[in-house]
Amino acid sequence: MKTLSDSLSNDQPAFEEPSIHSLFLEGVLEHAGEGYFLLDSALVVQNPLSRSAMRCLGEENPVGRPFLKILENKVTGEIIERSREYLTLLFDPDLDEETLGEINPLAESEFCYENKRGLWEESSQLRFSFDRLFEDGQVRGILGRVRDVSHEHELQKRLNSTEHQVRQQMEWLVNILHVESSALREFLAGAERELQNIEERLRTPGKPGEYPQVLEDIYRSVYIIRGNAALMDLSFFTEFGHQFLNLIADIRQKTAPGAHDFIPVVVRVKELRSTLTEVENIVRRVSRFHERFRAKRSYESELLVHSIRLLVNSLGSELGKQVQLVHDDFDPMSIPFYHRQAVKEFLYLLARNALYYGIEFPEERKEQQKPAVATIEIASKVTPDGLNLRLRHDGRVLKIERLIEKMLVQYPQLKEEKAGWNDADISRLIFTPGMVDEEERDLIAGYSLDIELLRKRVQSSGGRMKITFTSKAFCDVIITLPLRK
Amino acid sequence: MTETDLHFFIDSTMSYFEETTGEAAQPGIPFLKGRDPLVRDFSGIIGISGQRKGCIYITASRALLNQLAQCILNRPTISREEMKDLAGEIANTIAGNVREAYGSTFMISVPVVVEGRAKDIVVPQEPPAFVIPFTWRDCEASLVLSLTP
Numbered sequence: 362m363k364t365l366s367d368s369l370s371n372d373q374p375a376f377e378e379p380s381i382h383s384l385f386l387e388g389v390l391e392h393a394g395e396g397y398f399l400l401d402s403a404l405v406v407q408n409p410l411s412r413s414a415m416r417c418l419g420e421e422n423p424v425g426r427p428f429l430k431i432l433e434n435k436v437t438g439e440i441i442e443r444s445r446e447y448l449t450l451l452f453d454p455d456l457d458e459e460t461l462g463e464i465n466p467l468a469e470s471e472f473c474y475e476n477k478r479g480l481w482e483e484s485s486q487l488r489f490s491f492d493r494l495f496e497d498g499q500v501r502g503i504l505g506r507v508r509d510v511s512h513e514h515e516l517q518k519r520l521n522s523t524e525h526q527v528r529q530q531m532e533w534l535v536n537i538l539h540v541e542s543s544a545l546r547e548f549l550a551g552a553e554r555e556l557q558n559i560e561e562r563l564r565t566p567g568k569p570g571e572y573p574q575v576l577e578d579i580y581r582s583v584y585i586i587r588g589n590a591a592l593m594d595l596s597f598f599t600e601f602g603h604q605f606l607n608l609i610a611d612i613r614q615k616t617a618p619g620a621h622d623f624i625p626v627v628v629r630v631k632e633l634r635s636t637l638t639e640v641e642n643i644v645r646r647v648s649r650f651h652e653r654f655r656a657k658r659s660y661e662s663e664l665l666v667h668s669i670r671l672l673v674n675s676l677g678s679e680l681g682k683q684v685q686l687v688h689d690d691f692d693p694m695s696i697p698f699y700h701r702q703a704v705k706e707f708l709y710l711l712a713r714n715a716l717y718y719g720i721e722f723p724e725e726r727k728e729q730q731k732p733a734v735a736t737i738e739i740a741s742k743v744t745p746d747g748l749n750l751r752l753r754h755d756g757r758v759l760k761i762e763r764l765i766e767k768m769l770v771q772y773p774q775l776k777e778e779k780a781g782w783n784d785a786d787i788s789r790l791i792f793t794p795g796m797v798d799e800e801e802r803d804l805i806a807g808y809s810l811d812i813e814l815l816r817k818r819v820q821s822s823g824g825r826m827k828i829t830f831t832s833k834a835f836c837d838v839i840i841t842l843p844l845r846k
Numbered sequence: 847m848t849e850t851d852l853h854f855f856i857d858s859t860m861s862y863f864e865e866t867t868g869e870a871a872q873p874g875i876p877f878l879k880g881r882d883p884l885v886r887d888f889s890g891i892i893g894i895s896g897q898r899k900g901c902i903y904i905t906a907s908r909a910l911l912n913q914l915a916q917c918i919l920n921r922p923t924i925s926r927e928e929m930k931d932l933a934g935e936i937a938n939t940i941a942g943n944v945r946e947a948y949g950s951t952f953m954i955s956v957p958v959v960v961e962g963r964a965k966d967i968v969v970p971q972e973p974p975a976f977v978i979p980f981t982w983r984d985c986e987a988s989l990v991l992s993l994t995p
Binding site for chain 2: 434436437438439441442471473475478479480481484560563564566572575620621623624625627628630631634635638
């Protein structure tokens with residue numbers, strides 16, 4: 362059978378063994394960064410073949426080898442299959458060049474190169490183009506041209522990735538710009554701690570019988586992250602946390618959750634980890650701007666009261682509760698700068714907690730001979746002990762009796778002690794995390810976790826907390842924070 | 847990696863044991879690989895390229911591979927080389943199953959087997975790698991997946 366090379370070498374001296382013409386062609390194409398090779402109708406590689414093409418194809422001597430065979434283990438099976446169809450189509454003289462050019466599966470492909478042991482050592486991004494060689498109206502062969510565009514590809518990839526990153530960072534920036542950088546760092550450190558707890562819990566879950574407890578622990582950590590995010594109005598984290606909690610709540614419904622049930626959990630953990638890393642990077646970069654553009658102190662003070670009033674009004678109306686905020690004895694200017702964020706968080710948390718779990722609906726209040734409009738009162742005072750921060754509301758404290766019953770079921774040995782319990786003992790009971798009632802599990806769990814979050818935050822600020830309440834008339838929380846000398 | 851991907855890798859690993867020995871392996875809770883090393887006596891590593899890039903590796907104790915090889919070869923004594931081959935074969939089979947399921951848009955390399963307690967098998971930190979621990983006949987092993995989305 363007459364090969365293409367035979368045919369071409371008879372008619373075209375340019376394709377003879379290194380003639381001046383082929384050297385010239387190679388020189389020109391090399392200079393242009395391209396390699397070339399010839400394919401016959403059986404798609405077998407023929408001479409002439411440039412050194413650059415040999416490098417790109419990753420073969421020392423590809424002449425006489427089927428082109429598709431050379432592609433094996435270098436590109437995916439899908440590309441090989443499409444190349445087979447495409448190269449066969451090239452031999453149909455009726456098809457036009459433009460259409461064929463558009464369907465070239467090797468227009469840009471990643472080539473992976475194996476070493477002698479069959480391992481991929483490197484890869485290149487190659488751009489192939491194929492020109493048909495006609496003779497008497499028939500396609501007799503294909504001139505393949507190949508160019509290594511790895512560098513361009515890498516630059517393009519980096520550009521795309523940077524664009525995407527910048528877009529995402531802008532979104533984050535808008536999301537976090539309203540929060541002080543120190544507070545953000547504190548939030549991120551807290552979230553990191555909780556995330557590490559979650560990861561550790563997943564790593565050491567124990568036996569399948571312990572999986573429900575693993576879920577509880579993860580729930581608690583996510584709840585804390587969400588709570589902190591909500592305090593700072595970090596809407597993305599709040600929303601993410603909310604969805605995550607819902608997911609865990611769904612899994613908790615199962616009587617015996619298995620390892621498969623944790624798959625969506627670990628995927629969310631991965632998302633949270635990536636997001637935290639991203640935000641940490643941004644915070645590092647913008648923290649200097651934050652410091653420079655910090656608002657004036659008097660304005661910040663006004664803003665503090667304003668934002669708490671906003672929370673009380675909006676959440677009150679959302680929950681269908683009527684509440685007035687009294688702040689006559691609250692002096693934001695007396696709060697040192699270093700406690701400002703913590704104070705804001707405490708007041709937010711306590712006010713939110715009062716609205717959700719303490720203050721009754723107007724009808725209920727009327728039945729209890731209370732004014733329909735509830736009162737939340739905030740006050741601040743500097744004393745020799747430190748800064749006293751107070752929030753008092755005239756609602757109830759969440760279902761104390763029910764919590765006590767629950768406690769007694771869990772710990773029957775406490776029954777004898779119950780008679781001697783005073784308000785302080787009951788207070789300790791209420792603020793013991795994990796006092797959950799199956800019927801109103803989410804509500805009470807939310808309450809319990811809110812309080813746990815508050816306690817942790819007060820402790821980390823070096824402060825202490827005192828709670829006075831009656832089950833139906835009021836709840837008074839005083840937080841004392843140390844003052845720096 | 848998506849939830850579906852993880853489900854698929856887990857199912858693929860579990861069915862390998864079930865199909866070859868008739869005894870199912872028990873998956874544990876997946877977690878993210880941190881900086882701590884995760885290497886047991888033998889590890890079979892497969893490179894993945896194409897639409898997804900990265901690697902998967904299975905790392906198993908000598909006890910697990912020994913019992914598995916006894917089951918498959920029906921012989922009481924198993925050589926170290928046979929255990930190494932088996933580690934590579936498991937990784938290869940799992941990756942092969944995945945390729946079959948996901949189509950020909952990605953390639954898998956020949957398996958590389960690492961014997962002994964290497965310091966660690968380093969996978970990129972980003973995106974974080976998933977670890978799927980599992981037990982078979984009370985012997986422990988892990989499948990580690992480090993693939994770009």
